[in-house]
Amino acid sequence: MIQGKSVLAIIPARGGSKGIPRKNIIEVGGKPLLSWTIEEAKKSAYIDRLIVSTDDEEIADVARQYEGEVPFLRPKELAMDDTPGIAPVLHALELLPKYDYVVLLQPTSPLRQVIDIDGCIEKCLKEQANSCVSITVAEKTPYWMYHLSDNDVLEPVIKIEERFLRRQDTPTVFSLNGAVYIADTNWLQKTQSFLEPETVGYVMPKERSIDIDNQMDIVIFEAVLRQMKN
Template identity: 35%
Template sequence: MTSVAIIPARGGSKRIPRKNIKDFHGKPMIAYPISVALESRLFDRIIVSTDDEEIADVSMRYGAEVPFMRPKELADDYAGTNAVVRHCLEWLVEKNQKPEYACCIYATTPFLQEEYLRKGLELLKVSGKSFAFTVTTFPSPIQRSVRIRKDGALEAIFPEHVPKRSQDLEEAYHDAGQFYWGKSEAFLNRVALYSPESIPVILPRYLVHDIDTQEDWRMAELMYKALSFYENQ
């Protein structure tokens, strides 16, 4: 087997209840990454790792597999994504179906595009690195960050950069939280993701939405509607 998509989707989302299967512009949220993964034809299997029967049913209805239910110890608020991916890969190893590449795709990625998913795999192969994952730029220089002190006043976190022009400051990137391509061996051997073993897949900021709060959800709905309108012109 060449590659597998692994979509983590636990049932216990607290800030947005049932977030992974909540309706988003007419479809359950998790249907979006499943559909893109299927249409890309990059994967031999698309596996949703969940502890929730309803999420499992919805995922299978939209074309993913749920060949096992995630154990309770990997379904609480402290379970890390890497541990969930390793669990799935170890299950595949036990079945003698170890893939060469694995791609962890988050369930709440309605802005996921096949173009970047495909680019991630290509970059991973060409670079020889362990991982390729999505990043995007900060909207303003992080070197100009300020903090609020205990007395309520402001102060610069990096005062040495205050006199500098914005264009003279190094551009910084952050994890876009869409997908993480990696060699299966790297996931299994716990190779550090935030390291020189990774190569970036750079996304435009308008495709990056971290959906953790109700406000995030509303902003994502509005941007999705705007992009859909623009693409249909």
């Protein structure tokens, strides 16, 4: 609880995955991917209840091994490849009402720390915002990105009168890192999106913003993890 407001945290972990089969429970850094998020979220000073939303019995068992609560199994129709990411959150809020804020923690961000979780929650309330999401400095600047026309002519994604010749001269831009999303529950149920014009951003460092999507991401994750331990 924070400032008298109750907080529900949801870790979505469906059984299907095209990029990496059984991604949410594969072993990375010596333990299941899902466990990294469970263990860090349980350190939070503000989360009142932490649940794992899954459609898969094996994933549910792994979650429980790491003291993650699985109060229900998500319907299969809410765990398809084309299921919107907000769907399991809204489903959980229907079954577990009366929380003031909801936090979404994707298991594919294993290096996110409790300082990021609680920092994002704190910023949301400090700014009196309806939602706050974690971001990090973008690896590539959109000022050097182009569309390719039908006749293969380069068309700038961002059209400006004067070109930037050096990267350090380009404006700093940020991208979503998928690590932490928080929103007022009533507002979220109305908008059905964490990302609206009034959403504020919480900046996370690059080394804690790794998002596991393919095998190369696992290699990078374990390399960063070794470096952090050293």
